[in-house]
Amino acid sequence: MLDILKFTPSEISILALSLKIALFCVVLILIPAVLVAWVLARKSFFGKSLLDSLVHLPLVLPPVVPGFLLLLLLGNQGLIGKYLHSIFGISLAFTWIGAVVASAVMAFPLMVRSARLAISQVDKGLEIAAQSLGAHPLKVFFTITLPLAMPGIITGLILAFSRSLGEFGATITFVGNIENETRTLPLAIYSYTQIPDGDLPALRLVILSMALALSALMISDRLERKANQNIGRHHD
């Protein structure tokens, strides 16, 4: 009975690959997303609504579209990809790094949305007070705005992480479905459903996915609570 809890080496390597890609994805987008979020929350400039729409585009497009565009841009024959390949020897298409890029594009808007909401809710009066005490605006950002927006940024991180774990369409289009390279959890589940007798292994991975998603949500809740306490905000 307990055998069902024993995961095979191949299942573990699928899980490890998925986690690796999701982790690199959030590390890649964290700083740019917070920066874009701050610009959208605090600045007004020409072309702001265009930037806003561009950032959100992956949320409303079928994921296969960003995947295909990535292939055109960053594929080994792509507009940018051919130089990456010939000059730096970097190949994104059909590699796990490409999978990181694909899920980063899809997760970016979620991260920006959370961070933007959190930053716009930081009282500007506090930022002005900090400036009147002699703090340079950059210093104000790091000592006041960022810590106060932290709960929302953490939420964004978890959302992006989960989105990356669940990424399917853009990934399979851009980097394919290669075992031990780009075959993440959802791709592996899909693969099993395409072969005879694949239902049981697929189900095992489904359970694994659900456990992972549930843990991410619970960790997010805990972190958010803690972050809220740190900034003196309390709610049950």
Place this chain on the structure above:
Amino acid sequence: MIDIQVHLKRKHFELDASLQLNQRVTAIYGPSGAGKSTLLSIIAGITQPDSGRIVIDGECLFDSQARINKPIHQRKVGLVFQDGRLFPHLTVEHNLSYALNFIPVQNQQFQLKLIVELLEIGHLLKQRPHQLSGGEKQRVALGRALLSSPRLLMLDEPLASLDNRLKSQILPFLKLVSDEINVPMIYISHSKEEIMQITNNLIHIQSGKVNCQL
């Protein structure tokens, strides 16, 4: 010596202020909408006037003709806001010492210890702002502004949001600071009676017009 000549025109509001202040403590009072807060935010550098000049102790903070407009963080104008505006994620102690990070030690006018004793907030140092009463918050806000070594301290309705019991927690300290701390101060209030408890140097502002030497 504070010399202010500023003009600002908005859709439904015009501010024309000409002030020469030689008293160390001055109060500006007038009904709401008279332009008190606008004047304060112009002096602090939060709002930019259309034209004019602001000079404090010989140092020019704003001059529309000479195109001088010092940013807020370089003006050294300490602000005490009506709502305190304490940083909620920092302890009282870190709120107080926030400005000390930006001032070289030899330029620091006051020591943390002195201010803490003067305002009797020693027992609050480890607490967070949300644990404080209204009067305690205002005392911490006052201390925090003083510790930024301001060349001018401006207090925006420091008593307005407090009931009588809480006022008694801050009023004696405002008097103490006015009497003992050698920093020029401008109080802003809608109530003449209230502000007379602190100073007799009063300036009236009405409909955005004020012209006074004191």
